[in-house]
Amino acid sequence: MDEMFTSFVVTDDSGMKKVEYPNPKPPVVSNLFDMSRKDSLFGLLFFVLTILFTIFGLWGGFQAGFSAVALLGFVLMTIYFAGKNTKIRFFPFVCGILSCLVSLVFGVTSNGEVRFWSFVSVLMLSTVWFDSLVNSNPDKGDLGIIGRICRAIFKGSFGSMPKSLASLFASKGEKRVSVGKVMIGILCSMPVLFVVLPLLISSDAAFSGLASKITENMSLTIFQIIIGLMIAPFVLAYCFALKKIKAPEEKESSFKGIENTVVISFLSVLSLCYLTYLFSQLAYFFSAFSGFLPDDYSFTVAAYARRGFFEMSVIAAINLLIIFLVLLLSRKKNNKICVASRILCLFIGIFTLVIISTALSKMILYIDSFGMTRLRITTSAFMVFLAIVFISIMFRLFMSKVRVLRTALVTAGIILVVLGTVNVNSVVAMYNYEAYKSKDLINIDVDTIAELGDEGIPYLVQLAGDSNSTVSAKSKRHLSDAIKYGYYEVDFELGKYFIRGKTYDDIGEYSIARSNAYEALDRYIEKNPSVFEPSWV
Template sequence: MLVNEDCKELKEDSEKGNILSRENLILLSSSVILGIAFDILFYGKALGVSYPLFIIAFYTVFLFNAKSKLVKPQMSFEWLLTLPVLALALTYFIFSNEIFQVLNFFAVPLLVIIQTTLLTSNSRYKWYSSGFILDIILGAFARPLVNIAKPFAILSKAASSKLHSTKYRNAGKVLMGLLVSVSLALIVVPLLASADQVFNSFVENIPDFFTGINAGDFIAQVLVVLVACILLFSYILSLIKPEECGLKPSGELGASSPARPLDAIMVITVLCVMNIIYLVFTAIQFSYLFSHSSLPEGFTYSEYARRGFFELLLVTVINLSIVLCNINFTKKSGVRMGNANRILSSLLILCTAVMLLSAHLRMSLYEDAYGYTYLRIFTHAFMVFIFVLLIIALFKIWHERVPLLKAYIITAIAAYVIINYINVDSIVARNNIERYKKSSVIDTMYLTGLSYDAMPYLMGLVYDSKEDISEEMKKYLSYREKELLESRDWQSFNISRYRAERLISKYTLNYDQKETE
C-alpha cells in the first residue's frame, strides 16, 4: 500500500512539468530573500551603504541561479562591466553628491541590465551596435514583467499537488491541533495569570511588544517585499529560461556595415573649406587669447570668455560629427584621395583641439571672474571627454581596423566613473576659497548648497576673520548638524556624512571649551 502511494506521488511529480522544478523553487526562495533584503535596506531609509550591499546580494543570487547559463569568465567586456557597476554602487557609500546619486540611480541598473543580458547570451545584437538598445529596452521593461504570474502559479501548483500526499495530510492535522491548542490557551492562560502574579506580569507585558508596530507601515513593507521579489524573480528567470517566456534570442544579428553614400571628392572639398576657416580662427586665437594681447576696445576677458564659450563648444561637437560621418559614410577611393582625406580630417581634428583649448581658457577666465560651480566643472570635464574622443577618431583615421564604437562606449563608461570619483564638490569649494583669498569675493549661499563632500574645505570659513561670513557658516553647520541627526540608520551610513559629522562635533567641542574659558 505504501509503495503504491509513493509511486503515485512520483507519477504526479512527473506530470507537473517544469513549473515546480528545483531551479524554479530555488530562484523563488532566493528572490524572496532578495525582496526582504530590499525592504530592510531601502524602505524609509536614505541611500548609503545599503546600495552596494544590495547590488552584491543581487549578483550573488543571479550568479548562483544562472551559473549554468553564464559565458566563460575571461577578460571580456561583459565581465569587465563588473568594475563600473561596483564602482558606481560604492559612490552611495563614499560620497554624498545628490546630482550623482540621482544619475547613478539610473546608471547602475542600466549597466546591470547590459551585463546580465550579455553574461547569459540573451542579446540579439552586438553590444557595440545601435540595435543593442532594443535589448536594453527589453531588459528594462519586458523581463521584469513577463513572469510576474509565475510565482503565484508555482505556489498554487505546489499547494494543490502536495495537499493530497500523506505527509501534507499530516501537516493539515498538525494545523488543526494548533487551532484547538490556541482555543484552549485562551481559557487556560487567564486562569494561570490569576493564580500567579509573576506569570500575570509576564502576560501583561506581551502586548508591549506589538505597540511599536504600525499596521499601515507593516502592510506597505509587505507590498515592497512582494513587488521586489516578483520583479527580481521574473527578470532573472527570463534570463535563465528565455524560451519559456518567448524571449529566446532568434539568431545572431551582428552590426552590419553602414552604407557609404558620401562621395570622397565632395567630402574633401568640404574639409578644405572648413580647414581654411578654422586656420584663420586659430591664428586669431593665438593673437588674442593664448598670447594675452590686448582685446578690441570695449571687451574684458570675462566678457570675451562668456560670449564665445558655448559657440566654440557647439562648433567642436559639429566638427566631431563631421569627422565621424567622414569615417563611416565616405566611399572608398584611390590611394591619393584616401591620403588627402586622412590629412584633411587630421587637420580638422587639430583645429578642433585648438578650439577646445580656447574654450577651456575662456571658461577658466570666466571662473576667475564669477566663481566655480558644478556646471562649470562639468563643462571642463566634458571638454576633456570630447578631446579624448577626437584622439580616438584621429587614431581611427590612420588605422581603419580600430573599432570606433567599442572604444567610444568603453571611454564613455570610464569617463562617467571617473567624474563620479573626482569629488566635484571638493573642487568647487577649494577653488572658490582660493579665489576668495585673492579677491575677497565669495558666494557663501552657493557653497552652503554643496554636499557633505565639501565640508572639510568649508570648515575653514567658519573661523574666517570676516564676522558676517563666519556667522553665516556657523548657521550652516547648525543646520547640517540637525540634518545629520535625522538619518542615523546603519543602512544609510555614508563616509562623507560620517566625516562631516565628526568635523561638526569637533568644532562644537572646541567652541564649548572656548565658551567655558
C-alpha cells in the same frame, strides 16, 4: 475528411473497406519559460532586491546603503547568469569590475551629478557583463553593444514581462517551485502573526522595544515595499528574458552604403565652413591660452567660459554624430571608408579637439578668477571624456579594430570612479578655502560652500571663526540652518534649541562625507552651548 482522423484502405476476405484512425494529439506548445528551482529561488531574491533598492536607493538618498544593495545585486545576478559553459571575456570582465567600483561612489560623495551618472554607468556596465555570461558570441562592433543593451531593456524588461511573471507563478513541472503558493503561505501566516506578536511584545521588554522601533514608520515601510514590488517585474523580466531567450544571430546587412561622392561633398562643405571659422576666430580661440581676456572682448569671464562650453557641447555632439554616421553608412572597401572621407573626418575630429581644448582653457581661467564649483569640475571632466572619445573615433578611421563605444564606456567608468574617490565636493570646498586663506582669492563664496552639502560643513565650521565678520556671519547662519533643519531633530523651548537626536542615523544613509559633517557639527555645537543644547549633555 476531418483533420482529427486519418483514413486507411485495408483489404480482407470481404473486400476493401475504409478504416479511420484518430490522429495523435499535437504537442502542446507552452508559452511559459522553462523554470527550475533555481529560477524560482532567484525570482524571490530579486523581489527582495528591488524592495531593498527602493528603501536604500529611492528613499535612502543613494548613500552607502545603495552601494551595498548594488553590489549584492551584482553578485546575485552573476551567480544566476553564470553557467558551466560560461567563458569570461576581457572587455565584459573590465565592465563588471568597473561596475562594482562605480557602485562604491555612492558611499563616498554627495555630489548629485556624479551619483546620477554613476547610476547610469552601473546599469550599462553591468548589462554588458551580464550579457557576456549568457551569450557566448562576442558582440560585433559598437552596434552590437548598442543592440544588446537596447534588446535587454525593451525586449527583456518590457516585452517579456507578462511571460516572466506567468512563468514564475506557474506551478506545473517537477522542477518548478510555485512562487504563488509561497506567497499564499506567507499571506496565511499574517493572521497568526497578528495574534502572536502582541503576546510576545507584552511578555518581554527587549522585544517590545525592538518591535516599537520596527513599527515606528510602518506606513512608510509598507509604501516602500509596494513601490519595490512594482519595480520587481521589470527586473524579473530582464533576468528571465536574458537567460531564457537566445540572442538572435547578427546578420550582415544587404545595405551597400551611401555613395562616396555624396559623403565627400557633404564633408567638404562642412570642413570648409570649419576652416573659415578657424581663420576668422584665431584671437577668440587662442587668447584663452594666454590667461587673459582679449582687450576688445566685451563679455565677462563667466560669460566667456560658459559660452565656450556650450559652443563646444553642440559642435562636439554634431561632429560626433556625423563621423559615427559616416563610419556606419558610407560605402566601404575591405571594411574601410574611402581615403578622402577619412581625411575629412580626421580634420573634423581635430577641429573638435581644438574646440574642446579651448573651452577647457576658458574653464581654467574661470576657476582661477572665481574659484571652483562642483559644476565647473564636472564640466571639465566631461570635456576630458569627450576628448578621449574623439581621439578613439579618429583612430577608428584608420584601424577598424578600435571600438569607440567600448572606449567610451570604460572611460566614463574610470572618470566616475576618480570623481567619486577624490570626492568632487570635498575638493571644491578645500580648494576655495585654501585659496581664500592664502589670499589667492580675495573673497570666498560662502553660499557655494554651503551648497556642497555634507562636504561643505567642515569648512563652514572653520569659516565661522574667520576674521572677516561677513564671512563669519554667513557661515554661522548656514550652520544654524543645517543643524535646525537638516542634520538634527531640534526642539525649541524657552528661547533655546534642544537637540534630541540625529536626522540621519540609519546605517543605509551613511556615507563618509556625512560622517565627517556630523563630526564637525558636533564640535561646533559643543563650542556654542549658548545657542544649541544637546540632550545628551
